[in-house]
Amino acid sequence: MTPPRDAGIASRPAHRADPPGDRRLSVVVPAYHEAAVIGRTVERLRAGLRDLDPDVEIVVVDDGSSDGTAAAARDAGADVVIEQPANRGKGAAVRAGVLAAHGRTVVFTDADLAYSADQVAAIAQRVESGWDVAVGSRHTTGAVVGVQTTRLRRIGGWFVNRVVRIVVGDHADTQCGLKAFRSDVARVLFSESRIAGFGFDVEIIALAERHHLSLTAMPVRVVNSPTSTVRVVRDGLRLMADLARIAWWLRTNAYSPPGAHDLPPAGGARPEG
Numbered sequence: 001m002t003p004p005r006d007a008g009i010a011s012r013p014a015h016r017a018d019p020p021g022d023r024r025l026s027v028v029v030p031a032y033h034e035a036a037v038i039g040r041t042v043e044r045l046r047a048g049l050r051d052l053d054p055d056v057e058i059v060v061v062d063d064g065s066s067d068g069t070a071a072a073a074r075d076a077g078a079d080v081v082i083e084q085p086a087n088r089g090k091g092a093a094v095r096a097g098v099l100a101a102h103g104r105t106v107v108f109t110d111a112d113l114a115y116s117a118d119q120v121a122a123i124a125q126r127v128e129s130g131w132d133v134a135v136g137s138r139h140t141t142g143a144v145v146g147v148q149t150t151r152l153r154r155i156g157g158w159f160v161n162r163v164v165r166i167v168v169g170d171h172a173d174t175q176c177g178l179k180a181f182r183s184d185v186a187r188v189l190f191s192e193s194r195i196a197g198f199g200f201d202v203e204i205i206a207l208a209e210r211h212h213l214s215l216t217a218m219p220v221r222v223v224n225s226p227t228s229t230v231r232v233v234r235d236g237l238r239l240m241a242d243l244a245r246i247a248w249w250l251r252t253n254a255y256s257p258p259g260a261h262d263l264p265p266a267g268g269a270r271p272e273g
Contacts (some may be wrong), residue, residue, distance in 0.1 A: 024055070024103060025049065025107065027106075031060055031180045032065055033067050033069060034112070035065065038069055046077065048118060060080070063093040089200075099184070103185065105180050116220050123178055124180050132214045133216075135178075137172045137173040199243055211261055
């Protein structure tokens, strides 16, 4: 069996010329019924990222909540708060936030801050070192998962991973909620993505492969939220449907042709940190 590709799609960073952006870093936080935690998350991100970027842009996307999530994010000082008119799904929320971000590097992470601010900084620096995309991995050597999952979730995860490999190959962890991108790469990928639900992670990696982008994986420390909105059976079935759609779109060339983008060529000037 081929080992998971912890080193990423490409064997080395792309080292393209500097990406566009008015700020160094944007952090996108999708949120659904997270009024109880989103304020603290915004505050912890701001404090934890101060050394890396004191002007970090925090973008919160309220995915149709009815509990005051958007107001709580504003009160905590989020730079941009986007309110979706209805609950469209995590993929749609992340896409809205990424496309509204102004940073040269764009990271998305979970509303409960299961991945600490120092890990947000670390994965952003992976991109700043020359990679097009950096993904967190809970299944790479060095990763630490702080909460035991249920037997049903473990079985479901094993099955989903087998199906994911059919779509995008042997990646260690496509579903980790911590990922980072160059701003121009993010726009290429998210402008073309279609999936609104949890399958969007797989689609983004599939598109990165299709466009021959460089990708690296970073082991993470994660604490699962006891109030997670993920439901194993319901969301697992929806994810499987998303994977079927992605596989079909790839097979029928419904996406743009491989390499059809105007990114700077690989091997250019190294991005400045």
